[in-house]
Amino acid sequence: MRTLNPILLNKKDFISYGDVLSTQNSDSIVINDGYAQKHFNLATLDATQNGGKSALHIYVAKERKFPLKINMLEKHPYFSQAFIPRSTKPFLVLVCLGEESPDLNTLQAFITNGEQGVHYKKGVWHFPLISIENNEQFMVLDRTDCGIKENKIVECIEHYFDADIKINLLKEVKCNELS
Amino acid sequence: MRTLNPILLNKKDFISYGDVLSTQNSDSIVINDGYAQKHFNLATLDATQNGGKSALHIYVAKERKFPLKINMLEKHPYFSQAFIPRSTKPFLVLVCLGEESPDLNTLQAFITNGEQGVHYKKGVWHFPLISIENNEQFMVLDRTDCGIKENKIVECIEHYFDADIKINLLKEVKCNELS
Numbered sequence: 642m643r644t645l646n647p648i649l650l651n652k653k654d655f656i657s658y659g660d661v662l663s664t665q666n667s668d669s670i671v672i673n674d675g676y677a678q679k680h681f682n683l684a685t686l687d688a689t690q691n692g693g694k695s696a697l698h699i700y701v702a703k704e705r706k707f708p709l710k711i712n713m714l715e716k717h718p719y720f721s722q723a724f725i726p727r728s729t730k731p732f733l734v735l736v737c738l739g740e741e742s743p744d745l746n747t748l749q750a751f752i753t754n755g756e757q758g759v760h761y762k763k764g765v766w767h768f769p770l771i772s773i774e775n776n777e778q779f780m781v782l783d784r785t786d787c788g789i790k791e792n793k794i795v796e797c798i799e800h801y802f803d804a805d806i807k808i809n810l811l812k813e814v815k816c817n818e819l820s
Numbered sequence: 821m822r823t824l825n826p827i828l829l830n831k832k833d834f835i836s837y838g839d840v841l842s843t844q845n846s847d848s849i850v851i852n853d854g855y856a857q858k859h860f861n862l863a864t865l866d867a868t869q870n871g872g873k874s875a876l877h878i879y880v881a882k883e884r885k886f887p888l889k890i891n892m893l894e895k896h897p898y899f900s901q902a903f904i905p906r907s908t909k910p911f912l913v914l915v916c917l918g919e920e921s922p923d924l925n926t927l928q929a930f931i932t933n934g935e936q937g938v939h940y941k942k943g944v945w946h947f948p949l950i951s952i953e954n955n956e957q958f959m960v961l962d963r964t965d966c967g968i969k970e971n972k973i974v975e976c977i978e979h980y981f982d983a984d985i986k987i988n989l990l991k992e993v994k995c996n997e998l999s
Contacts, residue, residue, distance in 0.1 A: 662876065662878070663878075664878050664880060664957070667878075672879075672948075673879075673881075673948040673949055674948070675882070676881060676882045676884065676948065676949065676951070677879040677880065677881045677882070677948070677949055677951075677958075678879065678880040679877055679878075679879050679960075680877060680878045680879070680880070681875075681877045682875050682876075682877065682964055683875075683876050683877060683878060684875065684876040685873050685874070685875050685964045686865070686873065686874040686875065686876065687873075688874070689868060689873070694864050694865065694866075694868070695864070695865040695867070695874035695961075696860075696861050696862075696863065696864050696865065697841065697861075697862050697863040697865065697902060697904075697939070697961065698858055698859060698860045698861065698862060699841070699842075699843050699846075699858075699859045699862060700851075700852075700856040700857065700858050700859070701843060701856065701857040701859070702852075702855060702856045703854070703855045703856070705855065723876060725876075725906075725959055726906075727904075727905075727906050727907075727908075728906075729906075760876070769851075769852040769853070769855065769856070770852055770855065770856055772855070772856075778843070779856075780904055780959055781858075782874075782876065782961070785861055785864045
């Protein structure tokens, strides 16, 4: 059995997969006559191939149980995808390199610091949303025509496997690291 | 002097200006093997005219002082714009109809219920972000090339006026209504 221990999400280690969405370590300017600090261009959404449009959804997530068994990964060949939590609760991110199929040797789990969101590049292998808390709201950005039959694109490629892989959530360690 | 009292934000009264972004009264499906409820297509972002791309920013807002004097409105001719608070705190929205200039007879102030965000249609007159709390984070969706000189578009048209208009924040009423 292989057990993955998440590391704290950071720009450097996530760069192959996409963007960390955060006011920390980002460029910003003062706007609105001093009433807002704009942390700009944290992500450029990539959804326009084959006539697509960027769309906003809200996911209400259920908590996952740990250790979490990993038996699949998915990717979206026609759009990038962003997840931003509304709360200040951490969540988990599991990503993997590979083209036609995921290279499981490159599996990497991250835990956010509560403020961070993520933006997966188009085509990056990842596990679906992993919330630690129940009824967490996430803002999700991808593409409008997912699931609309009249203008169908391949919205999701799923890859299942038999490897015995689990993600640990060391809650005590995590809370200490994040505090 | 003219005083505006915000009404609670709702789809019906906001339809001329754009979308209310909320899990309430929205279509949803179960995804992720039961681990997420997806409230889908709450907004279709409109930023691609003249080669634009949708972008995500985070604004950290300062609290406004009330009554708030209104002496300008702005609009963005090349993109729609969404604001979603990360907290569960209400914020104010001030919108107006009109083409070349705002028709001040149609000024309408809204207060959100804490869960809601807003998406202004392209070209809708509005007042900049009105946060009631200090250091509130808002996810903002519009367009990447704002302010980039090499690919400059008219990102913002501002209209100033002399009318003596103020927005009241009846905090006690608001809290009762929202609770």
